[in-house]
Amino acid sequence: MTKSVDAQVSWDDKQAPSTAEQWVQRASEVAAVLAVDAVRRDRDANTPYAEVQLLKDSGLVTLLAPAEHGGGGQPWTTAYRVIREVAKADGSIGQLLGYHYLWAWAARLVGTPEQIAAVEEAAAKQRWFFGGAVNPRDQDLTITDHGSHLSYNGRKSFSTGSKVSDVTVLEGVLEGTETHVFAIVPSRQDGIVFNDDWDNIGQRVTESGSVVITDVRVDWASAAGFVDKVFQPRVYNTLNVPAIQLVFVNFYLGIAGGALATASTYTRDKARSWLYSPYERAVDEPHVLDTYGDLTAKLWAVEALADKVAEEAQVIHDNAEAVTERQRGEHEVRVAAVKARATDVALEVTSRIFEVTGARSTASSEGLDRFWRNVRTHTLHDPVAYKRQEVGVYVLRDEIPEPTWYS
CATH class of the missing domain: 1.20.140.10 (Butyryl-CoA Dehydrogenase, subunit A, domain 3)
Known part of the structure; x- marks a missing residue:
């Protein structure tokens, strides 16, 4: 995305959307920006830092977040329409936004009430962009229990959006058990290495390459849905x-x-x-x-x-x-x-x-x-x-x- 394109839209001087139709209109405005150089960006397949920043600046990343934390407070019905609108201009960015919504919802899906509140407040206020290293076709990440914390190790062939994300959802299996554990971790850390090997014919700007996870530490308190090391199923x-x-x-x-x-x-x-x-x-x-x-x-x-x-x-x-x-x-x-x-x-x-x-x-x-x-x-x-x-x-x-x- 060129600087001239970025300069065409200033979200700060626009009133934040408050209805579903206004959010879809905001998505349409984002799509118009993306459409300007979509052909070139597809050809170049560069890491979409500017495109993700556009999603943040426009407020689309916080669409599902509770209004009390500064989010859009919108339902999934709106999110799906927004994804569709963005994808009209750029399928890769539509996919990234859609995956972000799912991973941003991960705490809501499996977390405890306390975890949900903490994650959603931080995500909305800091406009986190979520990625995920949860490809089930690969071997599960191995999780080791160190008493007060866990460590994740392994490799995933696909990790859509994680390189351009603020946080990444990890999932693995606790050693010696069949217990799966989800956790949300900072994407920029020494234990997470992205291999820059996404070179497919389509969705070329999704950063869906492989990732190696080495001794990524997660406190038991952040293991999604666990209370005293026991998962609370629903x-x-x-x-x-x-x-x-x-x-x-x-x-x-x-x-x-x-x-x-x-x-x-x-x-x-x-x-x-x-x-x-x-x-x-x-x-x-x-x-x-x-x-x-x-x-x-x-x-x-x-x-x-x-x-x-x-x-x-x-x-x-x-x-x-x-x-x-x-x-x-x-x-x-x-x-x-x-x-x-x-x-x-x-x-x-x-x-x-x-x-x-x-x-x-x-x-x-x-x-x-x-x-x-x-x-x-x-x-x-x-x-x-x-x-x-x-x-x-x-x-x-x-x-x-x-x-x-x-x-």
């Missing part, structure tokens, strides 16, 4: 998976929406009708109109479903202590359904836009390919076939998914 502890899967859904839809908007501008301003067509303008070609209508209708349908499932999620968040295993399972099925549809629609939109923009639109300078590359890269996070199976099992056998790292 069904709500397992809401991290449906919450993050809805994050995925919304930045997929945001990327697809950004692709459609960018392509439609290109079609209006640059595309030409076919040489042998009776139409002078590309915007009058029947097949162009049909394609845009088809893709837009599909995208709108999934956005509506995503908003509905987000509302269902909010009911659970608002009644965290009362949620049952059955309620949680049925919600996960709904999340699986919208995840499957969002994946299919985002891939279709981002690939088919070239049918209505033409050969010249494939120029690297246009950057239209970044939308497909971003969606294709992240939709491989977990196989969508398993999401459809969750829905099928529920419909045919009335069985809900067992909580896992992916369901």
Whole structure:
């Protein structure tokens, strides 16, 4: 991001948003800044320090934090819309913001009341940006009990956003047990080394490379959800998976929406009708109109479903202590359904836009390919076939998914 772009927006002289619509408008303003040099930043794939600072300066990082601590006091329904809006301009930053919201919510998911209050107050006042080193496909970090404190050791292949974060969520297993322990630690310390090895075709600005954890110390008092070294379980502890899967859904839809908007501008301003067509303008070609209508209708349908499932999620968040295993399972099925549809629609939109923009639109300078590359890269996070199976099992056998790292 260039200094000239940064200088275009001064958040200090703007009134802080107070409603959902105002927060979405703030996200739209952030997206407008990101869109200016999104193609170049995708190509350069530099560490997004300026982009994260933009999220902080705009106040978006504190959207979910309680108002009494200076946060936005907004529900998850607003957060998902904000993620979608930011992702329209830059899928990588939409992902970073979404992951931040999930990890910032980690204390709420598994912490004690005292831990929740302490983390949320500090995070809001200091505008922490959260990262996470919790990739379940790798071996768990090893946790050693030293009496008054714990130490974490190990390696994770992916640690999205942690290099640009203030704090990182760690998770591992206590030696000699099957006990998992979450903790929030400062990201900038000698015991955390980021390997700068994220070089994938899409989501290139997410800093999702590997990390090595060596003797990172955590006091037992900061072990999330533990009292006298004993974890206090709740069904709500397992809401991290449906919450993050809805994050995925919304930045997929945001990327697809950004692709459609960018392509439609290109079609209006640059595309030409076919040489042998009776139409002078590309915007009058029947097949162009049909394609845009088809893709837009599909995208709108999934956005509506995503908003509905987000509302269902909010009911659970608002009644965290009362949620049952059955309620949680049925919600996960709904999340699986919208995840499957969002994946299919985002891939279709981002690939088919070239049918209505033409050969010249494939120029690297246009950057239209970044939308497909971003969606294709992240939709491989977990196989969508398993999401459809969750829905099928529920419909045919009335069985809900067992909580896992992916369901």
